[in-house]
Amino acid sequence: AQSVSQHNHHVILSEAASLELGCNYSYGGTVNLFWYVQYPGQHLQLLLKYFSGDPLVKGIKGFEAEFIKSKFSFNLRKPSVQWSDTAEYFCAVNPGHRGSQGNLIFGKGTKLSVKP
């Protein structure tokens, strides 16, 4: 079965530290990849997405992610985190084969706490 693994359950960083959150998926075909963020008390919001083309994707709020097909990975990065980045981050995959139903398979999420 298709699955998404997020390596870290909880990450604690100080402001200005660099961030990398791991995401691996198990699906051999074409995939569409997403990172969503959920700030405390708010709904899931799209950070960035990858469908094709440049494997380095830039999203909102200074986040970026790199798709490495050979490693089945789509890690999220940010050079310098802020206290306002405290949130839960979800990696999600949608199999991109023809006839895909469009539903997403989510990882369990990584909680990021940024200390001021």
Next chain:
Amino acid sequence: DTGVSQDPRHKITKRGQNVTFRCDPISEHNRLYWYRQTLGQGPEFLTYFQNEAQLEKSRLLSDRFSAERPKGSFSTLEIQRTEQGDSAMYLCASSRQPPPNYGYTFGSGTRLTVV
């Protein structure tokens, strides 16, 4: 764009009771999805509609669960004879066709507690 609305935000019910949740998607979005999220887990797909047609149901959606989208606009998710294991956040999302190029817009969810 008023976003995806879900009602109610919270629901506490006794085991064995029936509950119904409502989702109002973004008006021009043809596709509507229901997900369930339990503590410590990411959202899990339950079912989705394209307009009024329910096109896919997850194995997670037992016979006690039913979803409708009668006019291709709002949707309802009903759980009959609730069990404690049904306690979760129920999320609705919508998107334009064809997915997923336009991304999904999620609602804030309905938190169900079964006591």
